[in-house]
Amino acid sequence: MAFRMRFWGVRGSIPCPGPDTVRYGGNTACIELRFQPLNRLIIVDAGSGIRALGDQIMKQDLPKGPIKTQIFLTHTHWDHIMGFPFFTPIYIPGTELTIFGPVTYEEDTLDKIVGDQLRYRYFPVRQSELAAKIDYAQLQECEKDLGDGIIMRTKYLNHPILCLGYRFEYQGKVLCTAFDTEPFRNVFDQNKDSPDFDEEAFKEGEIVAKQENEKVLQYFKDADVVIHDTQYTHKEYTAGKIGWGHSTFEYAINAAHKANVKKLFFFHHDPLRRDDELDELIAFYKNKIKGKSALEIEVAREGLTLDI
Ligand SMILES: [Zn+2]
Ligand SMILES: [Zn+2]
DSSP, X not given: OXXXXXXXXXXXXXXXXXXXXXXXXOOBXXXXXXXXXXXXEEEEOOSXXXXXXXXXXXXXXXXXXXXXXXXXXXXXXXXXXXXXXXXXXXXXXXXXXXXEEOOSSTTSOHHHHHHTTSSTTTOSSOGGGOOSEEXXXXXXXXXXXXXXXXXXXXXXXXXXXXXXXXXXXXXXXXXXXEOSOOOOOOOSOOOTTSTTOOHHHHHHHHHHHHHHHHHHHHHHTTOSEEEEEOOBOHHHHHTTTTTSSOOBHHHHHHHHHHTTOSEEEEESBOTTOOHHHHHHHHHHHHHHHTTTOOOEEEEOOTTOEEEO
């Protein structure tokens, strides 16, 4: 085993606790990566799931010494940062935290977007009162050596704001995240009867969309694990959700299969998606790819741990 992954939040958009989400979980995006012999902890996204992770860190890690961790934000939509004020280690002196992430507008810095949640109008504690040492680092598409042999690569995804996929590589094992995202598509008018139709622009749009989708496959290439946005079924997506920035089960399976991925996790479940529906969907898609692909598929569930 090279590292261990655990899901703490698997939902998109908004936390949705209740009888219909008990089994897969109702918290928004948060994933823990533990590089055990190194004692390194990496967190992807600070959705509401990070609260319980923080509690566990307080119990397990704090007695061994000051907490040191890095949080990689895929983007700054609220469902991916809302848990930050409830992440207890930020109130503990000695905690060292670096928060990485992309920003869409230069004037909105990462510390402002994340830290402004800690203002009296929203919350009883201000960012300046936090005991932890917190650094912010803005990221673009890049490759970064995180030290101790951990390599991270980022990939721009297709979402209404700047959003990064993270590829972590350690001891030959690879985990990629791809949320929130939808397939790149031609942004130019496709209707030949439209007065705005521009054949050259349309052709160029087709090429660019194809290239960008190809780059995503390269980014996934041969990964052991891909955690992918599957907020919608193809039917739901084409019935009015195109352009909302989320993917389908069908697209995620297709991309993972083409990129020779070993295991795909369905992630960023729609808040309306009931546990029973997720059971039905995974059974349906498993049956669909049976005998046609070596790809393993599974539904991301809070508490699910995987050694990679
Ligand atoms: Zn989201
Ligand atoms: Zn989003």
